[in-house]
Amino acid sequence: MKKLNYPFTHEAVRDLKVGDMVLISGKLFTGRDAVHKRLHDGVKPPVDLSNQIIYHCGPVILQDKKTGKYQVTAAGPTTSIREEPYQADVMKDYGIVGVIGKGGMGPKTLAGCKEYGCVYFHAIGGAAQVLAEKINSVDAVYWLDLGSPEAIWELSVTEFPVVVTMDAHGNSLHAKVESASNEQLQKALKENGH
Amino acid sequence: MAKKKAKKVAKTVAKKQVKKSAAKSTKKVVAKKATLKKSALKKSASVVNITKTLEISLIELIKNTSAILPDDVQKVILEALEREEKNTTAEYAMNIIKANIELAKKKSQPLCQDTGTVLFYVSHPQNFDQIKFTKEIQKAVVKATEKGYLRQNSVDSLTGENSGMNVGPGHPSIHYHQHNKKTVEVKLMLKGGGCENVGAQYSLPHTALDAGRDLDGVRKVILDAVHKAQGKGCGPGVLGICIGGDRGAGYIESKEQLLRRLDDKNAVASLAELEAEIVQTSNKLGIGPMGFGGKTTLLGCKISALNRLPASFFVSISYMCWAFRRQGIELSEKNQIKKWLY
Numbered sequence A: 001m002k003k004l005n006y007p008f009t010h011e012a013v014r015d016l017k018v019g020d021m022v023l024i025s026g027k028l029f030t031g032r033d034a035v036h037k038r039l040h041d042g043v044k045p046p047v048d049l050s051n052q053i054i055y056h057c058g059p060v061i062l063q064d065k066k067t068g069k070y071q072v073t074a075a076g077p078t079t080s081i082r083e084e085p086y087q088a089d090v091m092k093d094y095g096i097v098g099v100i101g102k103g104g105m106g107p108k109t110l111a112g113c114k115e116y117g118c119v120y121f122h123a124i125g126g127a128a129q130v131l132a133e134k135i136n137s138v139d140a141v142y143w144l145d146l147g148s149p150e151a152i153w154e155l156s157v158t159e160f161p162v163v164v165t166m167d168a169h170g171n172s173l174h175a176k177v178e179s180a181s182n183e184q185l186q187k188a189l190k191e192n193g194h
Numbered sequence B: 001m002a003k004k005k006a007k008k009v010a011k012t013v014a015k016k017q018v019k020k021s022a023a024k025s026t027k028k029v030v031a032k033k034a035t036l037k038k039s040a041l042k043k044s045a046s047v048v049n050i051t052k053t054l055e056i057s058l059i060e061l062i063k064n065t066s067a068i069l070p071d072d073v074q075k076v077i078l079e080a081l082e083r084e085e086k087n088t089t090a091e092y093a094m095n096i097i098k099a100n101i102e103l104a105k106k107k108s109q110p111l112c113q114d115t116g117t118v119l120f121y122v123s124h125p126q127n128f129d130q131i132k133f134t135k136e137i138q139k140a141v142v143k144a145t146e147k148g149y150l151r152q153n154s155v156d157s158l159t160g161e162n163s164g165m166n167v168g169p170g171h172p173s174i175h176y177h178q179h180n181k182k183t184v185e186v187k188l189m190l191k192g193g194g195c196e197n198v199g200a201q202y203s204l205p206h207t208a209l210d211a212g213r214d215l216d217g218v219r220k221v222i223l224d225a226v227h228k229a230q231g232k233g234c235g236p237g238v239l240g241i242c243i244g245g246d247r248g249a250g251y252i253e254s255k256e257q258l259l260r261r262l263d264d265k266n267a268v269a270s271l272a273e274l275e276a277e278i279v280q281t282s283n284k285l286g287i288g289p290m291g292f293g294g295k296t297t298l299l300g301c302k303i304s305a306l307n308r309l310p311a312s313f314f315v316s317i318s319y320m321c322w323a324f325r326r327q328g329i330e331l332s333e334k335n336q337i338k339k340w341l342y
């Protein structure tokens, strides 16, 4: 088990390899389709994203009516591949060190990871309760005009569990599993089961 | 609101009955009026109670389905965790899944934030009012959404607007079946979007996969679907499959296969064999939990067959993620939960 602590750096992230199980402590900024599109369209981010991590997540957030405080009730990852057209450019333009999501991303993002010193962290899909427990506080919200699940939520997390599935050296666990399982599939297709 | 309505209905019924009796005889009018009114009121109170109880029972069903995985699913998840090699990403993923199952149960909170398509399967005796029951289900779904047991998950396909209530055309999805028993059984399944997206329908023969119109062809297209679903749909998952039918019936039946307990045995020997083989071969593909690589790709597979036209041969596949939320209740005469079905 490895640890990645705030403030994050490109050097620390370059040390991570595909298959590493990592506990992240520090800040995360949520961002999904609408945020990526807006950033990609060149709108200046409302907060400096350099050396930060973007979390592909549309959290369920409740606001305490009395104190106005926000609280996360569920915060699992959403499917990352929808950001494939934008992700590499967001890495280049805003200097992020990584993204967290589920399902992995494609060759364009993999090349972006290598070029700009980023990694792709895979969170456990569906584990909404475990992941919500790792969030200590909601510190700010930006671009709330996009709607609550699409807004940028600034979260403080402790030991948020992820797996590196795409590293900064051009390796992708997704590509590896895909080709190994395809080999097995071809074998199984040739067998005559019945 | 329901209370008010029911009371109103009961009052008018009482009035009508009283009028009728008054016309028939004028002698015992006073006495009769009193008893009739009394009994009608009593009846109205019990109708209100029985409707209220139904709502409470349905909300309880939704809450438990959303927070607690049924025993048969938990069992195969724990077995999968045991199977994975220690200190691998697969074991890590399964451990987090296990912790999530325990935490959701303890906090009585949704297991996954995507509470999915809300699918009801109602089995009922003769002379059952489906229209009324549908209204009760819709009311319970709205209340469960307000309480946070269900996420606001229903979007108008034309305007993109979210009703915020999980009620609209096709939502919730309710399937009625008449059965020979005297009781009403309500089953509920919550099926997430990620896993619904990797469902597939194949038309045999399938040249690219060299899959013909026989069980071996069926086997081949299922394995292809499992391979394509990797990394998506939050595996390890469970497959519900229908061989045959038209396109619509095939998908409906494939979902209903997911209502079978995971530890049951298919009565058709050839299908029982195919189910076991699909699980075994899929797990050899090495896709593993979340597509990280590992020993468990599938937790189960359930297959049935419908007749088909000579011209078509469909294989319809529904994929269910590890967050396999399904429960069911048998209702008592007073609409209380008499028994949990899983």
Ligand code: SF4
Binding pocket: A076, A125, A126, A127, B112, B113, B114, B115, B116, B191, B192, B193, B194, B195, B196, B233, B234, B321, B322, B323
């Ligand atoms: S596929 Fe299942 S576990 Fe994954 S996010 Fe959707 S509902 Fe949750």
